[in-house]
Amino acid sequence: MEEKNCEICKRQGKKSLCDYHAKAYYNIVKNYEYWRDAYDELCWEEYLMKLIVNSECGKWVKEVAKYLISKKIKRLDI
Numbered sequence: 001m002e003e004k005n006c007e008i009c010k011r012q013g014k015k016s017l018c019d020y021h022a023k024a025y026y027n028i029v030k031n032y033e034y035w036r037d038a039y040d041e042l043c044w045e046e047y048l049m050k051l052i053v054n055s056e057c058g059k060w061v062k063e064v065a066k067y068l069i070s071k072k073i074k075r076l077d078i
């Protein structure tokens with residue numbers, strides 16, 4: 001199997017994100033549904049910005065959110 005490096009931390013793995021960042025990404029996608037219910041018309045980018053400034057969000061989540069914003073990525077295929 002081809003080895004890849006995590007796009008965020010360069011850790012080696014089998015996907016474009018390592019296990020830590022992939023897990024954070026899944027949580028981000030999952031929680032978006034709840035946040036969209038809580039805030040009216042919260043778009044994906046606004047949601048990611050909120051995660052970055054939220055003190056309760058972990059380091060991995062913030063790194064993934066910053067990465068997604070910098071690359072203007074809506075959904076990752078991982």
Ligand SMILES: [Zn+2]
Nearest residue numbers: 006009018021
């Ligand atoms: Zn990583």
